Each structure stands twice: as C-alpha cells, then as structure tokens.
Amino acid sequence: MDLSLPNPSWSKDMRLLFDQFMKKSEDGSWKHLPSYKNKFSRRIEDIKVFFPDAKLIKEKISQAQLFPRNFEEGLGFEYAMFHNHAEDRTVCIFQGGPYLQGAPGFLHGGAIATMIDSTLGMTALIAGGIVMTANLNINFKRPIPLCSVVVINSQVDKVEGRKLFLSCNIRSVDEQTLYSEATSKNLCLFWVWFSLSYISLGFVFGV
Numbered sequence: 184m185d186l187s188l189p190n191p192s193w194s195k196d197m198r199l200l201f202d203q204f205m206k207k208s209e210d211g212s213w214k215h216l217p218s219y220k221n222k223f224s225r226r227i228e229d230i231k232v233f234f235p236d237a238k239l240i241k242e243k244i245s246q247a248q249l250f251p252r253n254f255e256e257g258l259g260f261e262y263a264m265f266h267n268h269a270e271d272r273t274v275c276i277f278q279g280g281p282y283l284q285g286a287p288g289f290l291h292g293g294a295i296a297t298m299i300d301s302t303l304g305m306t307a308l309i310a311g312g313i314v315m316t317a318n319l320n321i322n323f324k325r326p327i328p329l330c331s332v333v334v335i336n337s338q339v340d341k342v343e344g345r346k347l348f349l350s351c352n353i354r355s356v357d358e359q360t361l362y363s364e365a366t367s368k369n370l371c372l373f374w375v376w377f378s379l380s381y382i383s384l385g386f387v388f389g390v
C-alpha cells in the first residue's frame with residue numbers, strides 16, 4: 184500500500200501542497216515517489232544482495248518496517264516526496280505528528296534528522312543507486328511547531344566518483360521561515376555507477 188497518498192489526518196496545507204505537486208507532475212517534469220512500509224524487507228535474499236555481511240534473523244526481518252512509516256496514521260511522520268529528474272532535486276512535504284515531540288509543542292531534532300536523512304537519501308538513491316549516508320550535518324535554526332506542515336527541498340550538489348554531496352533546507356509552507364539546513368555525503372555501495380535515474384526508480388519501487 185502506497186503510504187504517501189493523502190489520508191484523513193493530512194491538514195489542509197498538506198493536501199494543497201500535495202495537489203500542487205501532483206499537478207506539476209502531469210507534464211512529467213516532477214514524479215510522485217510512492218512509499219511503502221516494508222518494501223525490500225520481506226525477502227532476505229533481496230537484502231543480502233546489497234549487504235552481504237548482514238546478520239539477519241529470518242523471523243525478525245519479516246517484521247521489519249521502514250522507520251518513518253512505523254507510526255499510526257497522523258501520529259508520526261506523514262510525508263510525500265516528489266522528484267525532479269532534470270534538476271536532480273527532491274521535495275518532501277512533511278507533517279510531523281504529536282508522537283514526534285521534543286521540546287513541548289515542537290518536533291524532536293531526531294525526527295527532523297530522520298526526515299532530512301530520508302529526503303537526502305532518496306535523492307542520492309535516485310541519482311546513484313544503492314547508497315548509504317556517510318556524513319550528515321544539520322543546523323537547526325528555528326523550532327518546528329508540532330503538527331505543522333513544512334517543505335524539505337533537497338538537491339545533489341556534486342558527484343565525485345562514488346561520493347555524492349547533497350544539501351537541503353526546511354522551510355515553512357509560505358517559505359518565510361527557514362527552519363533547518365543540512366548537507367550530507369552519501370556513498371554509492373557499488374562502484375558500478377548507475378545514474379540512470381529511472382532505472383533506479385523502477386528497481387526500488389517497481390514502477
């Protein structure tokens with residue numbers, strides 16, 4: 184089940200942004216990225232291909248779920264991502280629910296980091312195939328109110344061999360407030376470089 188589609192917990196802002204990006208996707212310049220709880224987790228063989236040293240316990244791996252998709256509807260991470268192939272850019276619209284509280288009334292820094300890592304990771308994944316985050320630097324500039332909607336804008340800045348350098352920022356829907364900025368270095372796990380984005384997309388999402 185694609186969990187990046189609107190559900191009743193989404194606020195008006197979240198719905199509006201989603202509809203705007205779906206409209207932008209009509210001419211093919213943007214692409215909506217589906218998101219699942221446990222794609223790649225069901226079959227131990229799939230994972231072993233990417234991480235041959237993984238010590239996976241069969242019974243447990245069948246229960247594995249993508250971390251940000253682990254909460255009940257509306258309580259944790261509600262988000263949808265859109266990718267622009269020509270610009271190597273991914274936008275994530277994100278509504279952080281009440282279970283993600285850090286300072287009273289605001290999102291936990293770890294929850295913000297999770298969404299930053301997920302968005303940068305997805306951008307790197309599309310650009311470079313199977314990648315791991317080697318380094319992530321975040322400046323938390325303003326606290327993000329709980330249950331508000333924010334926009335994460337990420338892009339590939341530079342590619343050096345198997346190293347991808349990315350950056351992103353998080354802004355309010357009206358773009359007036361800059362909440363966070365981050366940079367990351369992601370390492371492509373296979374030296375056989377495949378930047379053919381849509382092949383990567385099909386590989387990961389089966390689309």
Ligand SMILES: CC/C=C\C/C=C\C/C=C\CCCCCCCC(=O)SCCNC(=O)CCNC(=O)[C@H](O)C(C)(C)COP(=O)(O)OP(=O)(O)OC[C@H]1O[C@@H](n2cnc3c(N)ncnc32)[C@H](O)[C@@H]1OP(=O)(O)O
Pocket residue numbers: 222223233249300301304305308313314315316317318346368370372387
């Ligand atoms: C992950 C996605 C996988 C599958 C996709 C399946 C489904 C997708 C569905 C949803 C996707 C959602 C996206 C989620 C994204 C989440 C991403 C993560 O959270 S990853 C988890 C956190 N990261 C880790 O656990 C990484 C642990 N570290 C490692 O495994 C290794 O250190 C490494 C990063 C793989 C690098 O090891 P290597 O042996 O491959 O490289 P090295 O020879 O050590 O270094 C090469 C090169 O890179 C430079 N470098 C290495 N580490 C760092 C660093 N921390 N900071 C800066 N630079 C670093 C190193 O200096 C070398 O540079 P050179 O000498 O100039 O070549």
